[in-house]
Amino acid sequence: MHHHHSHAMSSHHAHGHHLLQVEDLCVSFSMYDPDETHFFRARKKDVSVISDLSISVHAGEIMAIVGASGSGKSLLADSVLGLYEPNAIVSGTIWFDGVRQDAASLAQLRGREIAFVPQSVANLDPLMKVGRQVRGVARDAADAERRAERQRALFEHYGLAPEVEDMYPFELSGGMARRVLLASALVESPRLIVADEPTPGLDLDLAVRALDDLRAFADAGGGVLLITHDIELALRVADRIAVFKDGTVIEETAVESFDDPSQLRHPFSRELWRALPGNGFSVSEEAIG
Ligand SMILES: Nc1ncnc2c1ncn2[C@@H]1O[C@H](COP(=O)(O)OP(=O)(O)OP(=O)(O)O)[C@@H](O)[C@H]1O
Numbered sequence: 001m002h003h004h005h006s007h008a009m010s011s012h013h014a015h016g017h018h019l020l021q022v023e024d025l026c027v028s029f030s031m032y033d034p035d036e037t038h039f040f041r042a043r044k045k046d047v048s049v050i051s052d053l054s055i056s057v058h059a060g061e062i063m064a065i066v067g068a069s070g071s072g073k074s075l076l077a078d079s080v081l082g083l084y085e086p087n088a089i090v091s092g093t094i095w096f097d098g099v100r101q102d103a104a105s106l107a108q109l110r111g112r113e114i115a116f117v118p119q120s121v122a123n124l125d126p127l128m129k130v131g132r133q134v135r136g137v138a139r140d141a142a143d144a145e146r147r148a149e150r151q152r153a154l155f156e157h158y159g160l161a162p163e164v165e166d167m168y169p170f171e172l173s174g175g176m177a178r179r180v181l182l183a184s185a186l187v188e189s190p191r192l193i194v195a196d197e198p199t200p201g202l203d204l205d206l207a208v209r210a211l212d213d214l215r216a217f218a219d220a221g222g223g224v225l226l227i228t229h230d231i232e233l234a235l236r237v238a239d240r241i242a243v244f245k246d247g248t249v250i251e252e253t254a255v256e257s258f259d260d261p262s263q264l265r266h267p268f269s270r271e272l273w274r275a276l277p278g279n280g281f282s283v284s285e286e287a288i289g
Pocket residue numbers: 029031049068069070071072073074075076085087088119
């Protein structure tokens with residue numbers, strides 16, 4: 001397997017080498033013009049959130065996406081999972097394991113080949129006990145047994161007591177719900193995990209454990225698309241980093257580039273580097289006022 005080829009050269013060839021490949025993704029929303037205050041004149045206009053975004057994930061690697069809040073990261077995750085809002089206008093191409101996908105085929109892969117750790121704990125079913133949710137839908141009795149065993153092992157691994165199985169989502173703290181979402185993804189035997197902010201609400205210990213698990217999953221041949229605010233943690237586990245800004249990837253680089261800011265091309269990437277502990281970030285006198 002070749003890890004370090006140029007994106008420009010590969011993007012229109014050799015799709016089989018990528019587990020996931022997103023090409024020229026654009027997502028916009030059809031919305032009523034926010035500048036038009038007069039109700040009877042309100043017209044719809046398209047607001048672009050993601051534009052010309054290309055990104056790939058190889059088997060065996062963690063690709064981390066870092067970037068500002070509201071820059072469209074979750075929307076990218078949703079697109080890869082075939083989850084589109086009714087007012088979304090989506091164009092571009094998504095390939096999974098060399099096969100071109102559409103919303104319907106991505107929905108088929110979801111929860112099977114592609115597991116999702118959603119950003120919002122509201123994605124848990126409020127009416128189903130969490131143990132059952134994590135175990136998911138079994139193919140047969142043997143699969144049900146395997147899932148039950150795995151669920152219990154994962155709960156123990158993440159410090160969730162056995163009785164949590166019988167709780168409903170509203171009974172969980174934020175950090176517990178986060179761990180339940182992670183366990184749900186890891187119970188399946190996916191080939192790709194899309195993890196959208198999997199660590200908020202977890203103490204450092206648990207966050208590291210969760211990321212180590214994603215690392216182990218990749219080392220066993222899976223692919224991970226890891227969306228996170230936490231660059232420090234991303235640098236710790238990822239192979240490559242895509243810096244996201246205003247709805248597109250402005251720089252994609254090996255994590256090693258963050259050892260030396262002169263290897264970072266984009267000013268925004270260097271800003272992210274400076275914000276890391278020990279890299280001389282200081283709040284200016286003016287800012288303190
Ligand atoms: N259905 C929708 N209709 C209109 N705008 C939407 C819709 N869904 C998302 N957006 C907008 O798309 C933008 C990107 O949102 P997204 O959640 O992808 O950002 P993000 O990078 O994941 O942010 P965060 O880091 O806070 O999670 C936001 O401005 C959001 O308001």
